[in-house]
Amino acid sequence: MDRIIFEGLGKRYGRQWALRGVNARFVPGEVVMVIGPNGSGKTTLIKCLLGLVRATEGAITVNGTAVSSDPAYRAAIGYMPQLAEFPKELTVEQLLRMMNDIRGARTGSTDERLFAELGVESLLDKRVSALSGGMRQKVSAVLAFRYRPNILVLDEPTAGLDPVSAGRLLDAVLRARREGATVLITSHIMEEVQRLGDRVAYLQDGRLRFTLAPETITSATGESALSQALPKYISQLAPHDVEGL
Amino acid sequence: MWKVCKYTLLDLARNRFAMGYTILLFAVSTGMFMIEGDNTKALITLSQVVLALTPLLALVFTIIYFYNQYEFTVLLAVQPIGRRSIVLAQFLAVSSALLAAFMLGVGLPVLAWAPGAVGATLLVSGAALTTVFCAVGAWIAVTQRDRARAVGIGLVTWVFLVLVYDSLLLWLMFAFSDRPIEPLIVPLAALNPIDLSRMLIMLRIDLAALLGYTGAVYHQFFGSTGGMVVSLLALMLWTALPCWWAVRAFARKDL
Amino acid sequence: MIRTLILLSSLTIAQCGMAHICEVRSGGSITQALATTMDCDTVRVSAGHYQEGTITIERPVVLLGEGWPVIDGDGKGEVIVVKASHVTIQGFVVRGTAISDVNDNAAIKCISVSDITISGNRVEDSFFGVYLSSVARAFVQDNRVIGNASTPEGRRANGIHLWKCAHISVERNTVMHHRDGIYLEFVTDSRIEGDTSAHNSRYGLHFMFSHRDRYTRNVFRDNGAGVAVMFTHDVIMSDNHFEVNRGASAYGLLLKEINDATITGNVFADNTVGILIDGCNRAQVKDNRFHANGWAVRLLANSLDCVFEGNRFRSNTFDMTTNGDLVKSTLKGNYWDRYRGYDLDHDGHGDIPHRPMSVFGLVTERAPYAMVLSRSLMVNLLDQTERVVPTLTPAALEDKSPLMRIANG
Numbered sequence: 001m002d003r004i005i006f007e008g009l010g011k012r013y014g015r016q017w018a019l020r021g022v023n024a025r026f027v028p029g030e031v032v033m034v035i036g037p038n039g040s041g042k043t044t045l046i047k048c049l050l051g052l053v054r055a056t057e058g059a060i061t062v063n064g065t066a067v068s069s070d071p072a073y074r075a076a077i078g079y080m081p082q083l084a085e086f087p088k089e090l091t092v093e094q095l096l097r098m099m100n101d102i103r104g105a106r107t108g109s110t111d112e113r114l115f116a117e118l119g120v121e122s123l124l125d126k127r128v129s130a131l132s133g134g135m136r137q138k139v140s141a142v143l144a145f146r147y148r149p150n151i152l153v154l155d156e157p158t159a160g161l162d163p164v165s166a167g168r169l170l171d172a173v174l175r176a177r178r179e180g181a182t183v184l185i186t187s188h189i190m191e192e193v194q195r196l197g198d199r200v201a202y203l204q205d206g207r208l209r210f211t212l213a214p215e216t217i218t219s220a221t222g223e224s225a226l227s228q229a230l231p232k233y234i235s236q237l238a239p240h241d242v243e244g245l
Numbered sequence: 246m247w248k249v250c251k252y253t254l255l256d257l258a259r260n261r262f263a264m265g266y267t268i269l270l271f272a273v274s275t276g277m278f279m280i281e282g283d284n285t286k287a288l289i290t291l292s293q294v295v296l297a298l299t300p301l302l303a304l305v306f307t308i309i310y311f312y313n314q315y316e317f318t319v320l321l322a323v324q325p326i327g328r329r330s331i332v333l334a335q336f337l338a339v340s341s342a343l344l345a346a347f348m349l350g351v352g353l354p355v356l357a358w359a360p361g362a363v364g365a366t367l368l369v370s371g372a373a374l375t376t377v378f379c380a381v382g383a384w385i386a387v388t389q390r391d392r393a394r395a396v397g398i399g400l401v402t403w404v405f406l407v408l409v410y411d412s413l414l415l416w417l418m419f420a421f422s423d424r425p426i427e428p429l430i431v432p433l434a435a436l437n438p439i440d441l442s443r444m445l446i447m448l449r450i451d452l453a454a455l456l457g458y459t460g461a462v463y464h465q466f467f468g469s470t471g472g473m474v475v476s477l478l479a480l481m482l483w484t485a486l487p488c489w490w491a492v493r494a495f496a497r498k499d500l
Numbered sequence: 501m502i503r504t505l506i507l508l509s510s511l512t513i514a515q516c517g518m519a520h521i522c523e524v525r526s527g528g529s530i531t532q533a534l535a536t537t538m539d540c541d542t543v544r545v546s547a548g549h550y551q552e553g554t555i556t557i558e559r560p561v562v563l564l565g566e567g568w569p570v571i572d573g574d575g576k577g578e579v580i581v582v583k584a585s586h587v588t589i590q591g592f593v594v595r596g597t598a599i600s601d602v603n604d605n606a607a608i609k610c611i612s613v614s615d616i617t618i619s620g621n622r623v624e625d626s627f628f629g630v631y632l633s634s635v636a637r638a639f640v641q642d643n644r645v646i647g648n649a650s651t652p653e654g655r656r657a658n659g660i661h662l663w664k665c666a667h668i669s670v671e672r673n674t675v676m677h678h679r680d681g682i683y684l685e686f687v688t689d690s691r692i693e694g695d696t697s698a699h700n701s702r703y704g705l706h707f708m709f710s711h712r713d714r715y716t717r718n719v720f721r722d723n724g725a726g727v728a729v730m731f732t733h734d735v736i737m738s739d740n741h742f743e744v745n746r747g748a749s750a751y752g753l754l755l756k757e758i759n760d761a762t763i764t765g766n767v768f769a770d771n772t773v774g775i776l777i778d779g780c781n782r783a784q785v786k787d788n789r790f791h792a793n794g795w796a797v798r799l800l801a802n803s804l805d806c807v808f809e810g811n812r813f814r815s816n817t818f819d820m821t822t823n824g825d826l827v828k829s830t831l832k833g834n835y836w837d838r839y840r841g842y843d844l845d846h847d848g849h850g851d852i853p854h855r856p857m858s859v860f861g862l863v864t865e866r867a868p869y870a871m872v873l874s875r876s877l878m879v880n881l882l883d884q885t886e887r888v889v890p891t892l893t894p895a896a897l898e899d900k901s902p903l904m905r906i907a908n909g
Contacts (some may be wrong), residue, residue: 411877418870
């Protein structure tokens with residue numbers, strides 16, 4: 001069963017289409033790396049999925065239910081934004097409790113593994129305003145994984161994290177995949193994309209150009225590194241139909 | 246909604262600006278009562294400060310707080326809760342915090358030095374203005390993408406309501422002095438929440454003079470219980486409408 | 501009271517040589533006693549209800565009530581009419597005149613007589629209360645003249661009404677619920693002192709053409725239109741209270757065409773207009789207190805050479821306004837709570853002059869209902885600007901030596 005289905009998804013801001021004609025299906029237990037140049041529509045795609053942006057056309061189905069105004073489907077989603085901001089005067093403990101309350105999560109029902117691995121325990125007493133950017137990213141990551149989502153949406157998750165924490169976060173991603181989650185990650189780091197991605201979804205000018213396994217791309221170009229292979233592969237593609245946008 | 250409201254309040258309780266606002270109001274109020282020996286006169290001056298200051302600060306504070314919370318608000322919007330409850334909760338939290346600041350900063354000194362009808366009217370009006378301009382601020386913050394632009398619109402709104410509107414009224418009175426526009430003036434003034442609050446307070450202070458000229462209309466309307474109820478309803482409407490618009494705009498907004 | 505009695509006895513002795521006293525008891529007739537016992541110069545009336553139509557007094561007599569006997573006119577005509585000089589009426593409850601559009605029915609009326617004393621009576625529920633017409637030398641003292649609060653204005657007349665009189669003392673009376681509390685027309689060389697006139701539907705005090713009178717220590721409170729005095733010269737009004745006279749045309753004190761008036765030491769509080777000065781010359785307005793009035797002083801431009809000195813202005817909506825540019829009056833050494841000047845030479849007077857008329861005062865002069873903008877930020881800014889750069893307000897209305905603080909506490 002497909003966990004996420006995009007059907008003819010399009011989003012227009014004013015006269016400008018940020019996203020158009022996106023069709024894709026993502027299944028449980030796969031990690032999809034969403035890549036593309038700046039302004040290619042990555043953020044819009046994610047926001048449509050999260051319900052932050054209303055699609056102009058097309059439909060999104062998540063766990064069998066259409067994304068509509070009913071916010072309940074979002075209970076299955078864990079989201080880690082690119083830059084996390086929280087109420088400055090709350091302590092980390094209060095923030096976690098707030099999220100528990102909003103999610104209606106009972107103590108003991110939450111997944112505390114990443115919490116332990118990233119050492120957020122030591123931050124509990126700290127106010128958000130006293131946290132460094134990296135610390136906030138850790139808290140943000142913990143929040144994304146905590147409520148055992150079967151869909152994870154991570155926007156540049158390792159940016160701002162120290163290498164050790166970044167590694168632990170990526171381990172958590174792989175663990176989530178093993179446990180059957182569907183993971184969407186945007187990233188600019190090709191090593192990461194190659195290492196994690198079951199598939200790479202490439203967006204360009206608001207179009208989803210392809211959704212392929214990294215190995216397919218590397219073997220098609222004869223390059224072993226995806227960072228080398230990808231530009232080659234893209235340059236071989238026929239220029240897309242600009243008229244259609 | 247209440248959960249979001251509760252934690253937002255917890256955040257606001259330690260907000261430096263909110264604390265500063267409380268202290269500022271308290272300093273102004275107590276200072277006024279201590280410098281001016283005549284408590285009634287102090288109350289008059291204080292009410293003028295309150296009428297100008299509370300709308301401005303409520304507007305600017307609400308707008309800035311909403312923008313500071315923007316990223317977190319997006320994170321909240323990704324949680325399985327409705328968007329309407331997010332804005333409502335934030336509005337409730339911000340207005341409660343500012344109300345608390347007002348009641349501590351102005352309410353306590355007024356109760357200590359000058360309890361009575363004028364003081365009570367001042368507190369009710371100030372509280373009403375605080376919520377009204379919180380709602381207006383929330384509306385501006387939700388509908389404008391750019392923070393500087395939102396603050397600008399807030400300032401323009403404030404200047405318009407506190408200064409320009411009255412100037413227009415005055416111009417109207419002189420421009421149409423040969424027409425019977427007198428009955429229009431009080432209702433027109435009452436459309437502006439700041440003017441409405443001011444008139445409610447003034448009715449207690451300048452009654453002698455008011456009874457001179459505009460006495461009939463004015464006193465009959467505002468002096469009666471019905472008039473008070475209508476006035477308070479109008480102020481509630483001034484809160485409810487922008488608040489509703491803010492909720493609606495936020496529900497439809499692309500974050 | 502004692503002074504009155506001594507005076508009374510001296511009067512009666514002078515006339516009759518010896519005091520003869522007769523008594524009227526409850527059930528008896530005052531009229532009969534006055535008519536039949538010509539030899540007695542004092543009639544003592546015991547407590548009781550005396551209802552005998554109009555009692556006319558036609559000879560000098562002292563009529564003394566004991567234990568508040570009630571003389572009741574029963575709503576027909578007048579109650580007591582005095583047609584002789586040297587009459588004293590004291591200690592009665594007099595009530596129940598007819599209300600008439602034609603006749604000036606009064607509870608106690610004196611016509612063309614002299615040397616009258618009306619003291620310590622309670623006049624109730626009457627059309628006119630005490631009515632003196634063409635009377636010389638009279639004391640009207642310690643009476644309580646109380647109308648009926650529910651009587652509509654059209655059916656009320658004046659409490660104490662004096663017409664064409666001279667040398668009258670109106671002292672320590674209380675007048676309420678009449679049309680005018682105290683009314684004087686063509687009354688000269690008289691004293692109005694220590695009276696209280698309140699809740700009357702028109703004026704607390706109303707006089708015209710009444711020269712050389714003194715008004716001291718009276719209280720005029722909550723009368724329909726306050727106090728209005730007109731067409732008179734040489735009036736002294738001192739230490740009176742003018743309070744809570746509110747309404748579209750209500751004045752603490754309306755001075756119309758009054759020349760050479762001295763207004764000192766009075767208190768004007770909570771009135772719509774404290775004093776309105778209209779066409780008055782040489783009024784000396786000194787050491788009065790103006791507090792919480794709508795307009796403390798409205799000085800119309802048709803007044804000349806008035807002097808305002810040593811007055812205190814506090815918490816008024818407007819301290820002073822006028823209706824023209826040329827004001828030929830003098831303001832000096834008043835205390836204005838709005839004054840924001842400084843006193844570098846420490847002489848107690850501010851070094852920069854004070855213009856008591858605000859721009860907003862000017863505005864409401866032209867557009868009265870601009871009052872709704874009172875105390876708005878715009879109005880404050882206007883007034884502050886004018887304070888720094890005076891341009892709009894009349895330069896003549898200026899206190900060159902405003903007091904820095906209230907003298908004597």
